[in-house]
Amino acid sequence: MSVLSERYFRNEQAAYEFVEKQVWPKGPVCPHCHEAGNIRKLNGSSTRMGTYKCYHCLKPFTVKIGTVFEASRLPMHIWLQSIYLVAQSDRIMPAKELEEALGVSAKTAKVLAYRLHKAMYSSIDRVAPESGKAAAPRRKKSDLAHPVYSAKAGRRATSMRDVFLALQPA
Numbered sequence: 001m002s003v004l005s006e007r008y009f010r011n012e013q014a015a016y017e018f019v020e021k022q023v024w025p026k027g028p029v030c031p032h033c034h035e036a037g038n039i040r041k042l043n044g045s046s047t048r049m050g051t052y053k054c055y056h057c058l059k060p061f062t063v064k065i066g067t068v069f070e071a072s073r074l075p076m077h078i079w080l081q082s083i084y085l086v087a088q089s090d091r092i093m094p095a096k097e098l099e100e101a102l103g104v105s106a107k108t109a110k111v112l113a114y115r116l117h118k119a120m121y122s123s124i125d126r127v128a129p130e131s132g133k134a135a136a137p138r139r140k141k142s143d144l145a146h147p148v149y150s151a152k153a154g155r156r157a158t159s160m161r162d163v164f165l166a167l168q169p170a
């Protein structure tokens with residue numbers, strides 16, 4: 001059975017729930033004012049998927065704000081498929097391959113490839129010292145506890161989880 005048969009690769013609601021769990025492991029956080037307690041999910045029939053309202057600053061938000069998904073109209077489950085494919089590939093994946101694997105337009109594939117590779121490689125620039133004996137960048141102790149540090153040091157993010165860590169707002 002293909003790993004792409006996971007529910008969050010196929011179902012938009014499940015995809016949102018999966019991303020929310022990655023970005024907000026302790027529950028939703030308002031991207032506008034960083035409130036974490038006074039938040040409710042909006043469930044009206046006309047409400048866009050994954051919309052929450054912060055009762056501190058009174059603004060609505062979704063998990064997409066501040067991530068690579070922001071301002072994208074591509075369904076979340078297609079994003080997840082593309083992240084999976086790019087994270088699993090051991091080389092830079094050409095947009096053409098994403099286009100064929102996902103059945104999206106050439107333009108969409110190009111945007112996806114650009115944003116995902118940028119997110120993946122920047123996550124490692126941030127965390128992995130270059131090989132060799134040159135002085136590693138000074139790292140704060142709090143950074144060392146960050147999950148990416150314990151991931152295999154490499155040139156790129158190695159898993160979907162690494163990519164999600166890179167996608168999170170700073």
Ligand SMILES: [Zn+2]
Nearest residue numbers: 030033054057
């Ligand atoms: Zn707020």
